Amino acid sequence: MRIAINGAGIAGPTLAYWLPEAGHHVLLIEEAPGLRRRGRSMTSRADLASLADVLLISGVMSETGLALFVLVGFIVPVPILVWLDRATTRPQGG
Amino acid sequence: VYVGHFAAGLAIKASEPRAPTWALLVGVGLLDILFGPFVLAGIERATVTPSISPGFSLDYIDWSHSLVMSLVWSLLFGAAFARYGRRVMTAVGFAVFSHFLLDVPMHPPDLALWPNSTAHLGLGLWRTWPNGWWFFECAVIVALWAYYWRRSRVDASFGRRPVSILTVLVLLHVFNSPWLSQL
Numbered sequence: 001m002r003i004a005i006n007g008a009g010i011a012g013p014t015l016a017y018w019l020p021e022a023g024h025h026v027l028l029i030e031e032a033p034g035l036r037r038r039g040r041s042m043t044s045r046a047d048l049a050s051l052a053d054v055l056l057i058s059g060v061m062s063e064t065g066l067a068l069f070v071l072v073g074f075i076v077p078v079p080i081l082v083w084l085d086r087a088t089t090r091p092q093g094g
Numbered sequence: 095v096y097v098g099h100f101a102a103g104l105a106i107k108a109s110e111p112r113a114p115t116w117a118l119l120v121g122v123g124l125l126d127i128l129f130g131p132f133v134l135a136g137i138e139r140a141t142v143t144p145s146i147s148p149g150f151s152l153d154y155i156d157w158s159h160s161l162v163m164s165l166v167w168s169l170l171f172g173a174a175f176a177r178y179g180r181r182v183m184t185a186v187g188f189a190v191f192s193h194f195l196l197d198v199p200m201h202p203p204d205l206a207l208w209p210n211s212t213a214h215l216g217l218g219l220w221r222t223w224p225n226g227w228w229f230f231e232c233a234v235i236v237a238l239w240a241y242y243w244r245r246s247r248v249d250a251s252f253g254r255r256p257v258s259i260l261t262v263l264v265l266l267h268v269f270n271s272p273w274l275s276q277l
Contacts, residue, residue, distance in 0.1 A: 063133055063140050066150055071130030073096060074123030077266060078116060081100060084259045085107065085115045088250040 004029060095196045097267040098231045099123055101238035102192045104259065108245035110185035111252050112178065121171055121189030125197075128158040128167065147224035147272060152204045161215065162208035164194035196234075200227060228271050235263055 001024045005012045008030035016028045103122035107115050120127070132138040132155075139153040157163055172187025197205060201216035219227040239260050246253025253259075268274065 062142065066140050066142055067130045067133035070126050074099075074126045077100060077262065078119045078123075080262060081104070081119055081259060082115045084255040084262065085104070085252050086254045087252060088246070088254045 001025070003027070008032075008035075095193075095200050095231060096270045097263050098196050098234050098238075099126075099193055100266075101235040101242075101263055102196060103189055104242040105238040106185050106189050106192070107252055108242040108249075110181055111245075111249055113175070113182045113185040113189075114178075115252065117171075117175060117186050118189045121186050122193055124167055124171055124190050125158045125164060125193045129155060132158050148200075148220040148227075152201070155204060156206040156209040156211075159194065159197065159204075160206040160208050160211070161194060164191055200231070225272050228267075232264075232267060235267060236260075239263060 003015075003019055003024050004027045005015050006029050008016075008028055012028055012030070016026045019026045099122040100119060103115075103118040106122075107113060107118050129138060133140055137157055138155050140155070141151045141153055143149060143151050152159075158167075168187040168190035171190045172183045175183050175186045178186075194205065198215055199217045200220050202218040202221050203214040203216040205215040207213045207215070219230065223230070239256070242253065242259075243256040246256050
């Protein structure tokens with residue numbers, strides 16, 4: 001599909017980056033002669049759910065990420081728990 | 095179930111203290127430890143589903159998590175500890191199978207009876223109880239830990255720091271809560 005995107009703000013270039021990945025042709029249109037030197041700051045008190053959404057959309061959190069997450073989650077705590085579970089008294093003799 | 099598995103491993107340790115703690119703790123997580131490489135190798139499939147409890151969908155986990163394969167992994171992993179005697183071997187094997195037993199209430203019906211079987215088990219508390227499952231699992235963790243703690247008071251061969259262990263379990267469980275993680 002051939003898609004025209006109106007405006008090179010934040011959303012425009014983002015779409016212009018990802019749509020070709022999905023096999024589309026894009027034309028990005030901006031009336032300003034050049035890029036602004038400075039933008040506005042924005043504070044986002046995002047919860048981790050939306051962070052997960054961002055990670056998923058950006059491709060960081062995928063099936064592979066989930067598999068590694070589960071793997072690490074079940075291996076890393078083991079030595080800690082083993083260490084905390086040590087015997088209260090050392091066995092006598094040898 | 096995540097931390098509940100570790101709590102089950104510690105409870106099994108309390109009932110069979112001669113079993114190596116690392117073997118029980120690896121055992122309770124073995125099916126998920128297998129799930130990792132199986133997904134990476136393309137044998138099993140999962141999808142990340144942010145904002146839909148529990149944050150992922152296990153589309154095909156028949157080789158790590160089906161009833162029959164759980165029994166197979168339990169037997170194989172238990173058999174590796176044959177030299178410790180039959181009781182330890184049974185404890186380690188049961189640790190592996192406890193993973194399946196604890197997963198049944200939480201998972202939506204994605205636990206096949208055997209690889210590629212059409213029948214699936216799972217009561218689906220993760221889906222039907224998007225926040226409540228966390229408190230339910232919390233109660234299970236505390237109950238299993240309480241048994242471990244009581245036994246550690248009469249058997250000095252394990253359990254030097256039961257309170258620290260509970261702290262680690264609760265911290266991991268908080269980290270895994272629906273409010274802090276969508277995974």
